[in-house]
Amino acid sequence: MAYVLIAVISVLLVALVAWPLLTRQQDPLPAYQEDDRRAVEEELQRSLDAIREIDMDHRAGNLSDEDFEALDRDERARAVELMRRRDTLAGSEEP
Amino acid sequence: MTLVGRAALLLAFAAAIYAVVAALWSRRTGRREFLASAERGVWAVFITTTTSVFIMWGLLLGNRFDVADVAGYSNLTLGWRYKITALWGSQAGSLLLWMWLLSIAAVLVVVTNRRRNRDLMPVVVAVLMGVAAFFTSVLSFITSPFATVSPVPADGRGLNPLLQNAYMESHPPMLYIGYVGLSVPFAFAIAALVTRRLDSTWITSVRRWTILSWIFLTIGIVLGSRWAYEELGWGGYWAWDPVENAALMPWLVATAFLHSVMVQERRGMLRIWNMVLVILTFTLALFGTFLTRSGILSSVHAFGESTLGPYFLGLIIVILVGSFALLFTRLPALRSQNSLESYISREAIFLYNNLLLVGLAFAVFWGTMFPVLSEAVQGEKITVGQGFFNQVTAPIGLALLFFTGVGPLISWRKASARELRRRFAAPLVVAVIAIIPAVYLAQDGAHWWAAAAIVLGAFTVTCIVGEYWRGMKVRHQLGGVSWPGAFGQLFVRNRRRFGGYVVHLGVVSIIVAIACQGAFSSQGDLALRTGQTGEVAGYQFTNDGGTRSKDDHKMSVGVKLGVSEGGNRFATLEPGVDVFLAQQQRSSEVAVDSSPFRDVYVVLVGLTPDGLARISVFVNPMMMWIWIGGVIMVVGSLIAVWPSRRPRGAAAPSVVGADDRVPE
């Protein structure tokens, strides 16, 4: 009884694992571009969050005017750079 | 069924090996159907491991005493809840739990990365399944949970009474979830190194898994201390036992990582350091499992000497050498463009905090391993007393407390002196005021570090409250929201930051409570006949009479104690002792009267037939704030990780125009 059970389980598992190989199932998505775009998107989101946070800190009095100017300028430059990269990636996808 | 259980574990082993091979093959050849097959292999490992776990539970619930672990850790009279718990009472069972959790984590990784990180996944699957192959091979060939005994005993030996309580039901699984969860960040880090995709792709997955594991580790550690406090009956909660240290070390390094990863996100720095931290965290998690299981160190709850030590040590060495060799070859790609501009900046504070946390983890490691090292070097086993740990932890903990307050108030890159003065004015005033009671409590400097903890705690709390206050003020003025609304908005708009501050408040609570308990607790023993009254630390205890009872499992004695202070009776405590008949094991039932400022903790040592009760009394100041602090930390970290509902792209600040700054 136990042996039959083990055999059935084994066969089912082999079928489960081998299925993609038999059907030559492909990943639905292209690997690289999608991840690159997501990475840039996430980094851009973080950069935008940072801009917002810097602004809040300035308003709250945590940052002096000149510190704010410097930080804000650099962070915005980074965001612009990230947006450019995002657009390049989006462009490269189209044939 | 034991045969099916063994077979399921063997199949899990085979599936794990197959998944490693197929995943690596798919990476080598680029044939994606092999990756799909490898991911199904992960499912196969999950299904087979789950099968064997449920078979084990079936055997425990069915009182199948022909199985060694059932006979050794359960018996006929054990309640069904503890029969479930008995799974992780035995060595093989606890490794089976580890493996099961790992298979669950691996399946979660496969499911959540169906459409992302596709080029990392082959390596991620290979690493996770490599670890799974190790555990399934140990479970199949070295210590099987399905080992049988003959002749079959009529009844089992039962579960250790010390383990029969709600803390022990939940504490080991919590720690194990934490340990196992840390394998996922490790797998992603290795995948990023192997594929050279070292941009921020892997960071998001890694951070989320680390913080979730961190939460479970925190819960596990706090529950473990609480168990020690309520069940072991020595008035304390932490003894720097190797097994406690084993959980603390990965927790400390994971905490360091969660801070330094922010520097990487914001400034692109510390990328090598973060890799090192991820690798160390997982290694320490494995090391924790190893310490508990190997028996190389005598511990309050080591599981006896076993044959597992060399295998675990081998795995740890392979992982450490392999990861660091890989990291070394990728160093050029990890160099950062930015460098530290000022020693008084947010990133610098994070760096200090990291050095302190990792330094503390190292000191704990050193103290824990000292007996082993000294035996290897000098041939004499020399242990390190608790004094060492306390002495090292006190200054480092205080410095961490200081940076917890200072860090959030210092801006990125550099802070100007004028701003610093302005921002730290209020916290400094509060700290100076706090010096007065602290000096009074310090008693000629004998308890200087408790006094310092109080002063720094007040300072840090003021810093954090100031942050909330300034944030709320801006929201209130900007949006015209009510004050409570502004408070709520802080958490909605910036969960990570303000949730993180909640965690910090919990940390302050815990550190101050630990310092006060350590410095100002008092202890006394009393021997009281019925009707007699004795005094410890200003509290009077009256023996109101003893009780005795006996049932099938245990013999219990107890005593009624009236507790009063200055003639005002405020509590009746009933400490007792159970003697479990099956194991001839004593178990103290301590009685505690908790209040925000102190715990009165009473242990019944013995009750003679003529009514003389011997009791030990501990008065622990501020104890409650350790548990409250733990709850605050968990709540805060849940706030911080809760997925934000921000609609994509909405309310993004305009990047180019400088005139319309964040009208939210």
Place this chain on the structure above:
Amino acid sequence: MKSRSRFAIALTLAAVLGGWLIWTSIGGSLETYTSPSGLVKTSDGTTYRLNGKVAPGSPADAAERAQTAEGLRFVVRDKANPKVTVPVVYRGSVPDAFKDDREIVVTGRMENGIFQADRGTLITLCPSKFMQEQAEKGKTMPDGITEKGTSGT
């Protein structure tokens, strides 16, 4: 380059400070692990962590005795060589698991052939292993599940 060297100096300083902290802290807390056999040879005032098993004949009301002025008196015997024993006097809290044959660790020093234990330092080892000891004594288990049987190797 200047900031890099400054950074290196700062790191070195931190490492030295940390090392110094560990060094000074460890100095005062070292205790040599020893067994009754190791203890017989010495009688000086060094602090030892004595590891061994409680010899049969320990008092049943151990916890109560440890609270009295005379203290709890029991004998520790060597794990490897049961003939070598050391008498111990101990005061303070006694773990629930304390009883004959249980493995213990206790801190103290030799004085006139008696191991004077420090207050509250007695710990017992391995509560999860207690079943095997029970089996050895054959108290509750009718059958012979030996260590060989349970380890599954």
